[in-house]
Amino acid sequence: MIGIEQALSWVLERATPRVPQRESLCQSLGRVLAEEVISDIDSPPFDKALMDGFAVVASDLRGGRGELMMIDDVAAGDVPCEPLQSGMATRIMTGAPVPRGADAVIVGERCQLDTSGDIPTVRIDDRDVRPGQNILRRGMSIRRGETVLQAGRPLSAIDAGLLAEVGRTQVLVHPQPSVAVLATGNELVPACDVPGPGQIRNSNGPMLCALVSSAGGQPVDVGIARDTEAELAQQINRGLHEDVLILSGGVSTGVLDLVPRVLRDLGVEQVFHGVCLKPGKPLWFGVRPHAKGPRLVFGLPGNPVSGLVCFELFVRPALAALAGQPQRPRASVPGKLTGAYRQRGDRPTYYPVRLERQGDQTLVRLLDWLGSADLRTLAQADGLAVFPAGRTDYETDETVTVLLL
Amino acid sequence: MIGIEQALSWVLERATPRVPQRESLCQSLGRVLAEEVISDIDSPPFDKALMDGFAVVASDLRGGRGELMMIDDVAAGDVPCEPLQSGMATRIMTGAPVPRGADAVIVGERCQLDTSGDIPTVRIDDRDVRPGQNILRRGMSIRRGETVLQAGRPLSAIDAGLLAEVGRTQVLVHPQPSVAVLATGNELVPACDVPGPGQIRNSNGPMLCALVSSAGGQPVDVGIARDTEAELAQQINRGLHEDVLILSGGVSTGVLDLVPRVLRDLGVEQVFHGVCLKPGKPLWFGVRPHAKGPRLVFGLPGNPVSGLVCFELFVRPALAALAGQPQRPRASVPGKLTGAYRQRGDRPTYYPVRLERQGDQTLVRLLDWLGSADLRTLAQADGLAVFPAGRTDYETDETVTVLLL
Incomplete structure (x- = not known):
């Protein structure tokens, strides 16, 4: 099983920026500029x-x-x-x-x-x-023919003013990646339905769509596929029209976990299956070759905490790379544990926590899980505490790193 | 002339949250919940x-x-x-x-x-x-009839999952405020035109629209009004259909500054005109009564730096209040000046700066202006250094506070 760093680098190697498109000024805010912008005038144009x-x-x-x-x-x-x-x-x-x-x-x-x-x-x-x-004086701020913005820059609101000043109402930018979200499982019904016996509502789909939006992607909700080869193949095919396909569920090793097989049959090449990580071990990642750069396919575990952790560690950086954004280390803060923690197993662990201020200090309160499907407790989390592999016991007041959500 | 705190409190007193609307789950990300959300089921619905x-x-x-x-x-x-x-x-x-x-x-x-x-x-x-x-066990995470999310909460991606789990595909939220942006001045031509003699392109309009988007508002570009009463009245009337109207230019005390008069004639009551602030002194603020809460009207000075400072200090907090968001202190960092600064005049000053890291320290480099209209230099700013009133000389290596842009 590969480690987190290795998995992320394999993902990012395949996440090439999307082919630039011309966008209107008001659509380009936050997008990454894919051309050098040159002024067509002196500015000011007169003394x-x-x-x-x-x-x-x-x-x-x-x-x-x-x-x-x-x-x-x-x-x-x-x-x-x-x-x-x-x-x-x-x-x-x-x-x-x-x-x-x-x-x-x-x-x-x-x-x-x-x-x-x-x-x-x-x-x-x-x-x-x-x-x-x-x-x-004329041209003191900008000379005609001069470069005012370099390629690779995420466009700010002030840049929008500068682009207008040099007459650029359309600019070449890396577009938002489009991201299909497909939840799998016989037990799922859409959120608008009342679940029957043995059923639950699809909550991962809406959560993942919202996470995609928050990461600057354009979510495309493909709905739910039941665990049959035919239905999975049909819905996965729809999802493969987008830059990225995120599947939720169907990648752990149970009897009904057909997803990896169906993906292979549809020409999606597996890059890895399984990461030394807790939660999130069953993560599946593959690519389907495409003229405009490979389609990325993430198979996330079905439980929402695992799905969230995998999204934050792998999908969010991939979406940034597809958008041409520079990779930035994720915002994190140090904080003191309010209680002891015992690490089980030997995988690095990301644990949802709540942060509290006490004077100058940040306190880290581990959330009290009712099991992996407990979205309600997860909704209270401010971040994910990181417990590296190789240590088992953490005492109250020990300092840990928390990735902010 | 009133101070910054006074001006902001007068703005916020009038910025009442917009009337809640029912929105679909995918439209509600980041919006503030305006109802208590109660579960219609036990979750999980079975053991x-x-x-x-x-x-x-x-x-x-x-x-x-x-x-x-x-x-x-x-x-x-x-x-x-x-x-x-x-x-x-x-x-x-x-x-x-x-x-x-x-x-x-x-x-x-x-x-x-x-x-x-x-x-x-x-x-x-x-x-x-x-x-x-x-x-x-059934109902261990959520009991039927139990409140899962309280009113007043900005909805996160995880909340979207939780809402789906309890069957809420529509929720009552405070909608995004709509914000008309109107640039005024005889010298302005749209960014798509080539300026003729004496003319410049309208760069404030696109910059302000982008700032509105970045602050969670819905910008409505009303274009340009020339400095005639008839044209101003017509365009201002259009802008008054939105929750907020931002005017750029026409509020300093020159001969052609008709804007305050036209606003008064259209029933907009002046709350204040002029703030002890540099740049941004000519800021005008007023309200027009309206059944769903007063329309807010900001007259920003026409130079882009002044406009930006006024937007960040007054308009951004107002848009947050209209969206029902809790007021949060603006993110700021301390940093050391890389050069001396001499404060002219007796107004608190916000000065665009670039931040640089040097080991553990943040260095604050004052940007070298070519005058107030210099958007190009402004585009390099990371933040605004704050120089309070009452001191004139700042030495190299002194620590100042920088509001992050």
Whole structure:
């Protein structure tokens, strides 16, 4: 049986980023850029006033003072009528183009406008005046032809503004992976039904769909397949149209566990079956070759805790890789056990816990299971405490690592 | 001019959670539950086998040993044919109902099946056998009529599984707030156009729409309004159909800043105009009364850094409140300045920075602005360093707080 690291590396080797697609700006938030973005314009596209005030020739103001003739009035969106010459000033608003010839903008509070005569004049008193003041020169932020965003970057909200600034309303990004979710088992009925004798509702399907969404994937609920070769083959075939297929149940070694066989018959090559991990040992992983990169197939154990652990350790990193995201170590915190823990068996164990704050410390409370199918207790978990293989007894107050959910 | 705390509390007082709506399970991820969820069934709905093996009467096994008659074979989804009596065993699979009369399940590895005779028998050797072993009793996880999720809870992926388990494919949640985004200014052209003389592309609109998405809101792009009363009134009216309207530009004190007047004429009551904050001083906030809770209107300054700061400090918390989310302090980290900083003016300042790791330390590098319109530099920011009012000089290596973006 292979270890967790080995299993993850075998998964990631096969999780090649999806073929880039052109997406609209508003669809591209959080997606990973798959091209270099180059500006089609200088930005700002003209010398731009950064304050409301008057555009002047700085050298006209000896000691910061002077009286100038106001020849024009330019708001944002306007174009100055004529170039500015010595002795003249143009009233200007933030964001408006500075007239040719001007080299400084004096803020309004330092200017006194006099419109009593035939020609309005402005008296200025700004001791600190210097050329370039309150002007952002054309192309200072971005030059035409310059790269503004590199490929490989997950697009942020600010990037959306930057893309708009350089005229990119469509960008090439790695699309969200689509992920089929198929629950298997004769005992399952859809959540909208009332279970009959011996039946339970399919809760893994909705949980896995929601986990896929939370991991940036696009879930496709394929429903339930009963444990017959024909039904499994039909539903698995539907699921193989997506980038990833997640099966729940049918991979442990019971008499009715047909799933691995049906997958093989459908051309899905097994990469591994079984990982040294608790819970989650029966995890099955395989690929079906495909022109756009292999389809990944995960067979998760049917019990929800095992399914969750396998999803977090293997499926979530795979979905990030398919989306072109950089692999990041999972967020974890150290914390002190509130009770002793005895590790049974020799597999590394991920145990659902609740975190509590006590002053500066994080306390780790092991959740009290009623067995592996106990979703209700699982819903209270804040994270998974990690107990590596090779140790059996953990004391109260010992520090352990908790992966955050 | 009011302070940041005062302004935020005035915003939050008016940001009442949206009227709950019934949503499908897959639409409800991340939404806040607005009802108590009660189970319609016991879970598990029957005494359930937790392992593959044989269901037995524990007292039949003296010292853990015995030979029993196999009378039935039950898989998950099956119903046992007959109750179990002393001396008998039923082969059983994980998830299957334990037959009446049985009180323990012995794992398969401890059982030897012999089918050579007329009636199959099973020889068992399990020293640790005890009543209740490997059985999850009916209703042990959840009792019918019991509350499984409380109102006020943001729904997680695991909750989705739990909701499915208790048959809730529709739940009452506070919906995402809808947020109209309107950029104002004569100089603006849509991002898909090439700006003419004096014009720039509308980058604030797409940035704000993306920020709204990142804050769990549903952005509605209302486009651009030029600085005329008629056009502003028309577009603002469209925006007032949504829960929130965010305007960008038109709220500082320039000649063309018509926005506050037009808002008043449309029945939007000003709550405040101006906050002691840098950048972001011109922030305008008001409400229009509405049967389902007041429409919130934010007038953000037009420069992108100011807009971003105002969004993070006021709009994001408001959107969380409208979605019924608990208010959480924003994630922040301490870090050491890589250079000196001189605070100008007396307003608390939020300054875009880049964070770098150096061993155990977080370094805070102030970004080198080219002026307030410089989105390109802003796109490199990891967070906003907070410089409270009342101090002017910060030295290299001083520790400051950084709000993470």
